[in-house]
Amino acid sequence: MAAASSASLFQPARYGYSPSPRFSNNCNFNVRSGGVAVGLWDTALMLLPPSVMLKEITAFFFSLLDFLGVNNIWKPQGVKSQDTNTATKGRFSSSSGAMNGKSEPDHLLVLVHGILASPSDWTYVEAELKRRLGKNFLIYASSCNTYTKTFSGIDGAGKRLADEVMRVVQKRDSLKRISFLAHSLGGLFARYAISVLYSEIAVNTGQSIDVAADTSLPNSNTACSSRRGMIAGLEPINFITLATPHLGVRGRKQLPFLLGIPILEKLALPIAPIIVGRTGSQLFLTDGKPNKPSLLLRMTSDSEDGKFLSALGAFRCRILYANVSYDHMVGWRTSSIRREMELVTPPMRSLDGYKHVVDVEYCPPVSSDGPRFPPEAAKAKEAAQNEPSMKNTVEYHELMEEEMISGLQRLGWKKVDVSFHSAFWPFFAHNNIHVKNEWFHNAGTGVISHVADSLKQQESSMYIAASL
Numbered sequence: 001m002a003a004a005s006s007a008s009l010f011q012p013a014r015y016g017y018s019p020s021p022r023f024s025n026n027c028n029f030n031v032r033s034g035g036v037a038v039g040l041w042d043t044a045l046m047l048l049p050p051s052v053m054l055k056e057i058t059a060f061f062f063s064l065l066d067f068l069g070v071n072n073i074w075k076p077q078g079v080k081s082q083d084t085n086t087a088t089k090g091r092f093s094s095s096s097g098a099m100n101g102k103s104e105p106d107h108l109l110v111l112v113h114g115i116l117a118s119p120s121d122w123t124y125v126e127a128e129l130k131r132r133l134g135k136n137f138l139i140y141a142s143s144c145n146t147y148t149k150t151f152s153g154i155d156g157a158g159k160r161l162a163d164e165v166m167r168v169v170q171k172r173d174s175l176k177r178i179s180f181l182a183h184s185l186g187g188l189f190a191r192y193a194i195s196v197l198y199s200e201i202a203v204n205t206g207q208s209i210d211v212a213a214d215t216s217l218p219n220s221n222t223a224c225s226s227r228r229g230m231i232a233g234l235e236p237i238n239f240i241t242l243a244t245p246h247l248g249v250r251g252r253k254q255l256p257f258l259l260g261i262p263i264l265e266k267l268a269l270p271i272a273p274i275i276v277g278r279t280g281s282q283l284f285l286t287d288g289k290p291n292k293p294s295l296l297l298r299m300t301s302d303s304e305d306g307k308f309l310s311a312l313g314a315f316r317c318r319i320l321y322a323n324v325s326y327d328h329m330v331g332w333r334t335s336s337i338r339r340e341m342e343l344v345t346p347p348m349r350s351l352d353g354y355k356h357v358v359d360v361e362y363c364p365p366v367s368s369d370g371p372r373f374p375p376e377a378a379k380a381k382e383a384a385q386n387e388p389s390m391k392n393t394v395e396y397h398e399l400m401e402e403e404m405i406s407g408l409q410r411l412g413w414k415k416v417d418v419s420f421h422s423a424f425w426p427f428f429a430h431n432n433i434h435v436k437n438e439w440f441h442n443a444g445t446g447v448i449s450h451v452a453d454s455l456k457q458q459e460s461s462m463y464i465a466a467s468l
Contacts, residue, residue, distance in 0.1 A: 104174035105138035107459065108234065110165055114184025115279070117436075118146045121183065124435040125448055132452040136459065138175065140168055142186075150185060151277030154295060155305075158192025162232075165197060169232045178231050179238035179315075181451065183434045184330060185279070187244025191299055194239070195306030197232040198314060229314030237458055239315040240451060242433045243323055247334040247404050248285045248296050250397045285400050290382035293373040297400055300371045300407025312411055317458050319414045321447060324358070326420050326429035336415050337408050339401075346417050355446030356432075359417040363409070371407035414454075418447055 109129070113121040119141035126139055133139075144160040169175055182190040229236065281287040285294040299308045312318060322336035324346045332343060347358045380396035418433055420426045423443035431437070432444040 103135050104172075105136055106174050107137045107177040107179065107237070108165075108168065108172070108175050109133075109137050109139045109179045109181060109455070110168075110190070111139065111141040112161065112180060112182035112186035112190045113142065113145075114182075114186045115150045116147055117150070117183075117186075119143045121434065121436050124438045124442075124445075125181075125451075128445075128448050129452055129455070132449075133455060133459075137455075138172065145186075145189060150189075151279050153278035154185075154188045154192055154282050154299075156278070157189045159196060161189050161193035162196035165193065165232050169234065175234055177237050178234040179236070179240070179455065181238075181240045181242070182244060183242045184244055184430065185283075187241035187246065188296070188299075190239070190241070191246075191308065191312065192306070194231050194236070194311040194314075195299075195308045198307050198311035199230045199233070200228075200307070200310065201230055229310060231311065231314060236311075236315040238317045238319065238455055239312060240317075240319045240321070240454070241335075242321045242447070242451075243327055243330045243335050243430055244320070245283060245330045245334045246296075246320075246337050246408065247401050248294075248397070249283045249330070249334065250285075250393060285397065286381065286385050290385060291378045293371075293377075294381070294400065297371055297373060297404055297407075300404045309407065309410065312408075317414065317454070318411060319416060319454060321416045321418055321433060321451070323429045323433060324417050324419045326426040327433075328427065329430040332417075336417070337405060337413065338415075339405060346419055348419075348421070350419075350446065351450075353446075354450040356418055356420050356423065356443060357416060357446055357450050358419045361415045361417070363413045363415060365412045366409040368406045368410060370410065371403040373403070377403070416450065418444075420444075 111119070111122045111125065113119065122141045126141060129137070129139055142161055142164055144164040145157045149160075150157060165178075169178075180190045180194070278287070282295045285296060287294050295305075298305050302309050320336050322332055323330070324332050324343075327335075332338070333340060349358065351357045351360070377396070377399050380392065380399055383392040384396040418429075420429045420432050420443055423429075423432065425432070425440065425443065428441055428443070432441045433447055435441045435444040435448055
């Protein structure tokens with residue numbers, strides 16, 4: 001990539017939050033208008049203006065096809081799989097020099113797919129990162145949570161992923177560093193897995209510290225900060241998620257394919273565990289007893305379940321890629337860990353060299369007491385479980401989202417906003433962002449270029465620091 005393009009990776013970034021107008025996470029940049037949709041599906045759609053109705057039906061149709069993986073029958077021809085048994089066996093990828101034994105890679109990059117998916121989701125990404133990153137990286141596409149295994153719960157999938165990563169590390173003595181790149185639900189699996197793999201032994205010193213509480217560490221006020229701790233016995237470098245529902249899902253704002261239609265949003269909560277198993281109740285924050293915090297809330301702090309925040313804080317750089325629109329599976333707010341009032345109108349123009357990447361924001365750590373689960377939250381959770389009305393669900397989720405944000409914002413983040421509004425197939429945004437299929441989702445190639453350059457920048461900065 002040209003120097004000018006590479007230099008633009010961080011130049012347009014915004015720091016902190018600005019009180020700009022809200023942006024509705026809908027199918028377009030304009031707030032949807034029209035009648036209030038109530039009752040049955042056909043009645044609800046009839047109440048919408050014709051142009052909006054056509055847009056919503058089209059969006060839902062394409063999103064449903066994309067979610068069900070119907071377009072997977074078309075296999076990309078430009079990139080070939082590197083392992084024929086990708087559904088049951090993880091896939092390794094590294095440069096030809098490393099594979100021929102000329103040099104051993106020392107940086108493990110773990111790719112984690114999302115719901116109802118497999119390592120084949122990463123075919124394009126593997127080939128592109130292998131080409132751009134060079135011989136120091138060993139790229140491994142996880143395979144332990146393929147297809148319906150993603151329904152068994154975030155915790156169960158996270159533990160399987162942790163076991164898989166440990167097996168990889170134990171077979172490769174040359175590995176010294178580790179990074180994660182995860183898509184959609186895979187980001188939550190990865191967050192759980194790193195808590196299992198985390199150890200508090202400080203790098204090079206053997207000193208045990210409280211990573212989450214230590215604010216005296218170098219660069220601790222930046223999104224890419226150097227913190228102590230190990231993941232699977234390796235130095236953690238990058239933790240990157242693409243369209244991951246970090247705050248769970250609810251309603252039109254965070255599960256947009258429900259179209260804002262009350263009957264669909266009302267049905268989503270009780271049927272989620274039936275459709276997507278234990279994972280569904282965890283995503284809707286209704287898992288466990290009413291008086292106990294949900295798993296996603298517990299994952300925003302260090303708890304008896306694991307050192308979730310310390311594990312995240314151990315990484316030098318944490319990056320969130322989020323679709324600002326057209327993602328009918330995971331909304332902008334939950335994937336970028338933002339409050340509604342922080343959803344500012346994004347630029348319409350892409351960054352130089354990174355098509356559809358429209359903005360980069362550095363969010364330094366914000367001091368807080370961390371997440372709580374007060375009595376009113378327990379009462380709201382019980383109401384959401386037993387009487388899942390829109391009012392009860394919204395009230396409970398608003399309480400929990402604020403607590404989860406309070407927990408996660410104690411760490412610095414780099415937030416990258418992506419907009420496919422000008423793409424030929426914008427409704428495929430959820431899978432465009434990681435180029436799931438090279439034919440259908442090639443609009444996301446600019447996003448992968450940005451990811452690759454982010455990884456390269458961290459790698460370069462480490463070698464520069466080591467040479468000083």
